[in-house]
Amino acid sequence: MRLIQRNYRVRGGEIDLIMRAADATLVFVEVRARSHAGFGGAAGSIDARKRQRIILAARHYLASLPEEPVCRFDVVALDAGGLEWLPGAFASED
Numbered sequence: 001m002r003l004i005q006r007n008y009r010v011r012g013g014e015i016d017l018i019m020r021a022a023d024a025t026l027v028f029v030e031v032r033a034r035s036h037a038g039f040g041g042a043a044g045s046i047d048a049r050k051r052q053r054i055i056l057a058a059r060h061y062l063a064s065l066p067e068e069p070v071c072r073f074d075v076v077a078l079d080a081g082g083l084e085w086l087p088g089a090f091a092s093e094d
Helices: 038-044 048-063
Strands: 002-010 013-020 026-033 071-079 082-090
Touching: 002 048, 013 048, 026 038, 026 048, 038 071, 038 082, 048 071
Parallel strands: 026 071
Antiparallel strands: 002 013, 013 026, 071 082
């Protein structure tokens, strides 16, 4: 994947990484780190409110493009067990 932008921020939301996959899919990536896996670990720390903030920022970014590409939301979870990349971790929901 190719990095498009880091730390994209808008009022009410943020996306850690915006990337372009080889198949031209736009990938919004949330990176979460936890020192231990308690309480669900890094991936489990993304609750409904956090997802909505990421989706808000993604919608804002997409509105700036001339045409909306295929896109997805991935999570990179770093905790004591190592690194896990979760493609399509959640969908855009209203």
